[in-house]
Amino acid sequence: RKITTLVATAAVSAMIFAGSALAAPITIKFSHVVAENTPKGIAANKFRDLVAERMPDKVVVEVFPSSQLFDDDQVLQAMQLGDVQLAAPALSKFGRYTKQLDLYDLPFLFKDMNAVEKFQKSDKGMELLKSLESKGFVGLGYLHNGLKQLSSNKALRVPGDAAGQKFRIMTSDVLAAQFQAVNAIPLKKPFSEVFTLLQTKAIDGQENTWSNIYSQKYHEVQPYITESNHGVLDYMVITSTEFWNGLPDDVRTEVKKALDEAITYGNQIAGDKDTEARAKVVESKRSEIIELTPEERAQWVEAMKPVWKQFEDTIGKDMIDAAYAANN
Ligand code: LMR
Numbered sequence: 001r002k003i004t005t006l007v008a009t010a011a012v013s014a015m016i017f018a019g020s021a022l023a024a025p026i027t028i029k030f031s032h033v034v035a036e037n038t039p040k041g042i043a044a045n046k047f048r049d050l051v052a053e054r055m056p057d058k059v060v061v062e063v064f065p066s067s068q069l070f071d072d073d074q075v076l077q078a079m080q081l082g083d084v085q086l087a088a089p090a091l092s093k094f095g096r097y098t099k100q101l102d103l104y105d106l107p108f109l110f111k112d113m114n115a116v117e118k119f120q121k122s123d124k125g126m127e128l129l130k131s132l133e134s135k136g137f138v139g140l141g142y143l144h145n146g147l148k149q150l151s152s153n154k155a156l157r158v159p160g161d162a163a164g165q166k167f168r169i170m171t172s173d174v175l176a177a178q179f180q181a182v183n184a185i186p187l188k189k190p191f192s193e194v195f196t197l198l199q200t201k202a203i204d205g206q207e208n209t210w211s212n213i214y215s216q217k218y219h220e221v222q223p224y225i226t227e228s229n230h231g232v233l234d235y236m237v238i239t240s241t242e243f244w245n246g247l248p249d250d251v252r253t254e255v256k257k258a259l260d261e262a263i264t265y266g267n268q269i270a271g272d273k274d275t276e277a278r279a280k281v282v283e284s285k286r287s288e289i290i291e292l293t294p295e296e297r298a299q300w301v302e303a304m305k306p307v308w309k310q311f312e313d314t315i316g317k318d319m320i321d322a323a324y325a326a327n328n
Helices: 002-023 039-054 072-080 100-105 113-121 123-129 173-180 191-199 210-215 241-246 249-284 294-304 306-310 317-325
Strands: 026-031 059-064 137-147 149-152 166-169 185-188 205-208 224-227 232-240 288-291
Touching: 026 039, 039 059, 039 137, 039 249, 059 249, 072 232, 100 123, 100 173, 100 232, 100 317, 113 123, 113 137, 113 232, 113 249, 123 137, 123 317, 137 210, 137 241, 137 249, 149 210, 166 173, 166 191, 173 185, 173 306, 191 205, 210 249, 232 241, 249 288, 294 306
Parallel strands: 026 059, 166 185, 166 205, 224 288
Antiparallel strands: 137 232, 149 205, 149 224
């Protein structure tokens, strides 16, 4: 009798345990490197909040900003190992996995973010979203930041001013070629190290968007910012194929819907965040903003544009032409 009771109790506990294990929500860790008050930070938090509102028992999104969990050069590997489920690295950071995305780093390719958006919505833009499939990643969407500016400890008005200067770049061979084209020295460094490198003068300058410059306080350690708008900083939101395909169908559909909405929201506010951050840098009076004359800008274009030819074979001329055509 005693034994029967014990067995029955054990069976009931096992059932309760199994039941609660089944009901445990799926955790999605979203790792990124920027501050929360940037387009990517805002979109990531929006996604977390939408999921919490709509499917609290099924999925929990945990956002890790400011490289708290991984740097961008670690995050893709961590994703393949299942240590993180979602990330949105800059398109410049996929070089180890594909050369196709090099397109986005070509200097002076897109005149504004509308052109970027138009290209990304085209067939060719959508094709690039799939460029990591063979490596075990699913491209879930493009997320915007904005156009990049050049900051330095020296006033940069014409390409010759950058000669011999050390610039931090993201891990992209195109960006390396872009700085070599003006006889500068590019150094590939993680985002989390840039402020200290600038502050200690281990490097002379860097390129980034207004929201990153402001939120990372680069303007406090860089006396000059040239408003060059010479390149784009955009992201791909990715997950691993294994994780994505392993989700129950209904969960995957709902998660994708929330993510699409968060991406659309992030892309809507990116322009405002850019303008707002620029205004705050101006207001701070810490850094002088150099606006280029059309003649000065033309010199940068002329010096950097040969980079397109250098990468034409790996990127594909048809791809470059299609992206350039989005400016019209
Ligand atoms: C950078 O490394 O400069 C950027 O990729 C940071 C970011 O994610 O915006």
